[in-house]
Amino acid sequence: MNDWVTIYIDGKEIKARKGDNLLKVARENGIDIPGLCFLEKITPTGACRLCVVKIEGRPGMIPSCLVAVEDGMKVIAFDEELEETRKILLNMILSEHNDDCINCDKDGDCELQDLAYKYGLGIESRIFSPIWKDIPQVKDESSPVLIYDSSKCIKCARCVKACYEIQAKGVLNFAQRGINEYVVAGLGVWADSECDGCGECVQACPVGAIAEKPVYGMRIRKKDVDRRVVTTCPYCGVGCQLELWIKDNKIVKVKGADKIPNYGKTCVKGRFGLDFVNREDRLKKPLIRKEGKFVEVEWDEALNYVAKRLKEIKEKYGPDAIAGLASAKCTNEENFVFQKFMRAVIGTNNVDHCARLCHASTVAGLARAFGSGAMTNSIEELEYADVILVTGSNTTETHPVIATLIKRAVLFHRAKLIVVDPRKIDLVKYATLWLQQKNGTDVAWINGMMHVIIKEGLYDEGFIRERTEGFNEFKKIIEQYTPERVEEITGIPKHKIIEAARIYGRAQKASIVYAMGITQHTTGTDNVLSLANLAMLTGNVGRESTGVNPLRGQNNVQGACDLGSLPNVYPGYQKVNDPQIEEKFEKAWGVKLSDKPGLTVVEMMYAATEGKIKAFYFMGENPMVSDPNIPHVKEALESVEFLVCQDIFMTETTQFADVILPAASFAEKYGTFTNTERRILWVEKAIDPPGEAKPDWIIIRDLAKKMGYEMKYTSIKDIIDEINRLSPIYAGITYERIMRGERLQWPCPDPSHPGTKYLHKDKFSRGLGKFHPVDYIPPAEWPEDEYPFLLSTGRILYHFHTGSMTRRTNVLPKYVEGPYMEMHPEDMKRLGIEDGDEVKVTSRRGFIKIKAIASDRVSLGSVFIPFHFAEAAANVLTNDALDPIAKIPELKVAACKIEKI
């Protein structure tokens, strides 16, 4: 397909790749053939017929969008007959289109309007009468985010195809036929369909037939906006590039930017859920608690006060009595500055962040097995894997845009998908095989698969011999995991384990994708090690479309880890107790540093209640909702002498603060985020922060100065320069390259390095990959008589983390307003609970009251509660038992009881 050919369009000689789309080639070469149904990302439809051309040797007129170029092809794109035909066709389209341009969002940004203008088809010069008035008009306004108006629809099918081919959802189609045709979602009503509001259809519509509702508070046309800014989405770890439309210092519309990694796609949150930035209740001025009440103060007073209190505590109790939580929501530069502040200014390694609660076990496990604790491969490679094994990741809801690639792999590239999940998640619909394990039995099924792979000779002997160590010892453990035994432990029928092993074992390119369902266990590190074993056993590491791919939850959780917001490592995973490293940082920062690894999140809370921690500094974290065993977190926050919170909103945690510092949101500052695939993405300032809110790095810098330590940063560039100097994996990702639009993946050791698409090619980061023999250990807590139900927690599509952003949007609460619990209908029947009843859920930690909804997504005896909602916080119930290595709590398994109220 890479052969270059020569074609001639209207006599112009054009070089093109053989098989390229003729219309695309023509347009790229400045020959602007009209067309309305063509969209590069979807298969051509050939519906509008405007792009018809004549091709020598072929009869009649042919739509160029359906033609693949061939060598020597002679094309007539413009002649009298073609233009006459196009004019008639345009007249036809205009006759079925309600061209109420004056009152249309797309005015000035409408492909039909542009063509009508170009061909001079004003209302008076049309051939046909407006038939749209005489045909049934369908208007569906039921979706929270969009409106469909058939009178404007030109039936180009772009929305239908975008929904299926780009988003791999297939919610939309046409109803009726002929002139009565119109677009429907699901069985006919948008709100009742499976539409999740991603808005791909809106973006695909060439006219105003599918229009956004004014979710950002006002109707807006492209020509109304002041500027459009490309930046990185602040929600999950995919790192979607967004185009924010700005008017009067407000975000008024969002589109997907056509850049790596999302190429125009977004989910409902990214497109319709950024209005929290515009909210009136943003923190605008520093607050100090005076006589039990928060009082607005000037910055100087606030920072002086914080500096004074921290200095006092440090002097009185020592630097290790202070602990800080950095933030996976903040930029790389802010995390860098924050951990530097904790280490160089306070003098402690007590710095951690919420990665502890999600992928600490990934970092620990993959570092041990491979030498590098990050996603091995890139997002876009997923689409081209033969086999994708998804486990412990409800990708559709937690990483929606990555889910589209997995679905596309299945739908359009014949990939086989194996889903291993206790819940019947959306991806199960696309799966070749679904293994429903009991929560917390992951080591067992992974070992079981490897048992079969070894027994049936499906392992990669050469890879094991040349690239790994520890195989023989590992093999001894695996021998014990016969499918029969694994069935007993996991509840997965043995034939399914065997089939999964065969599918995975026989694949040329197999990718493993996982998330919290693997990591949030007391055996989290073991689980990760097992997946690493599985990949190494079959040689599925170090090649394209293979690997072990943890999906990181927060926009910048990867970056926060990379930049050293962890208690045991400096930026770039350089150990704090390595003297050489210590010396390097002491030299760079000009102070003596501690070589004692600090405390992790849950350890900090216990240290606080034990009186060892006296002050907390939280930058953009909300442990009162996000952390396990909230009753204990509350106790911890109440027991410290001083608590500083730096945030964009009042949260459940700020209630306990002594000082609250107003921070700028992602849209109000410059910096970078590192997405789940190790890609450094620019964050562009789009608007000014509200009131006196400031970017976090400026706050910390100024505070450091008040404490007697000068951080000489005048811009983000200064910080990036320092990161380049100190962190080898980021050394080549310079400010200049970022500004040039490069979106590089670490490791990138020097400015000429192209970045690393996938890790461990030819050689593992640690040299040889290491097999770890891992035995199955049951979860710390298991349902029994008093607490007979198994509770699992997680995220849903429409909300994010502690809800402080998503619950402040106009639209997302319209999809899901508040807390609920998924429960199996038969369990409900047994307990006499009706769908929608409020029930009391109790665990050994506490209880909540919550609405129970019937769902067959959970298995009998299990319940699931999204953890976003403070008023019925799932984390009141969850167990804070820790993985001994990674110190991650077992958020995915807790025993509970359920009572009817």
Add this chain to the structure above:
Amino acid sequence: MKLQRAHVLVSVDPETVMAGAKEVEERLIKEIESRGLSDEIKVLETGTLGISGKGVVLVVYPEGIYYENVKPDDVPKIVEEHLLKGRPVKELMLPELPVRAVKRETVGLTRKQVRIVLENAGVIDPENIEEYIAVGGYEALEKALTSMKPEEVIEEVKKSGLRGRGGAGFPTGLKWEFTRKAEGDIKYVICNADEGEPGTFKDRLILEGDPHKLLEGMMLCAYAIGARKGYIYIRGEYALSIKRMQKAIDDAYKYGLLGEDILGTGFSFDIEIKKGAGAYVCGEETALIESLEGKRGQPRFKPPYPVTHGLWQKPTVVNNVETLANVPSIIKNGAEWYKKFGTEKSTGTKVYTILGHVKYPGLIEVEMGTPLREIIFSYGGGIKNGKKFKAALVGGAAGVFLPDRLLDVKMDFDNLKEYKAVLGSGAILVMNEDACMVDMLFSIIRFFYHESCGKCTPCRIGTRELLELIKKVRKGEGEESDLDKMIKISESMWKSSFCPLGQSLIMPVKSAIENFREEFVKHLDKEFHCENCRR
């Protein structure tokens, strides 16, 4: 098979059932029983006998005598006179009828058809596989499987000159060859039995009257191209066809003619029926494939053609019922035999549906190249009630209106092309002097408007614009320029529509307006001669 001296076949289809076919059949059985003739005379149901508008129709074999408009009270007379005493009941007999099969001699009728495709329809019991076998059925299959290579089967079909009977006339053997040579192990045969053309029911006669012939044709095709699976896409309204075909398929499995290792030759083939959901456009092969795949029935762009990228993107032959039903005779008797029928470039026979103001509306099978005039005036018996001929719409709804001066056209693929007409579905709608061309064209446009799938602009909106215009003209409210506008719109549709549905409307529009322009102009002056328009 039990030997009986006579068979009575009762045509049972929606039309005859309405006219009381079931009652007639019951009465027949009763009367025969009461005379103690049950062992000698067998009463059978068959599909449509290709005779329309004549009430309940039956045919008595071995003589091949047809009775029309039979009422239950006529039955005793037929049984007494004809079946018992051997004296046909003249007043109930169809006056000049049809049938002379190629091999099967029939008596007493003057008009001679040449029946290859329809040789067994109305002759054997379609629900009895043994009867089909008894008249030489499945001999072609056996011959092919045991003594011919697949390539030889294709060669034979190519040599026979058989061209697709679905309308386009593409050489069948060539299509098979392309599919055989196309890359891929999995291939399909699809029989297009989505007979949706108004006024056409030629395929139904085969489906109902001789289902095994179609199955045999499909099997031969499958063997030739290397397919393991076949589908028959039948129009959903054809309930009896579906029932008969299913029975035939079930029986073929029982006799080892379908399934694994057919006739012990190692050849395996399965056939499944899919019901259409009533969209005209699904008669277009790619729309049919889309529908078969469970999608919205809309056409695909060609190329690639189904021969390389058909069902599930696999190489696929899509053939019309009539095309496939020709194949067993070709393989059994050889290409040379087949080429004796028809013209040089259009070999064989063609089944026509003659409808409208003729004396004998119904189905006939005659050689390719038979002049249209002969079809209408001999086989159709001419215009009934002493009226004058005005026009014939040839080729179905998307056909051409031919006036008297053009009736000498020889009916084959190439000759018709010279008249800018097509063979299409083989429907011939005959109109007498009272017919209103404006009203006719209105009906046709309304049909296309209703059936346009909506995918492409010119067809979706063009049909609507045409409908608005013809409505105006019909009411006498338009201007003469509207007629030219109609031609102009249908020309753009012809040039730029996605599939033949939109492309072909130009034929009726242009031929009606050009050949009968005066009549259209009269309408514009509000000179109506038909009730429909006056209203």
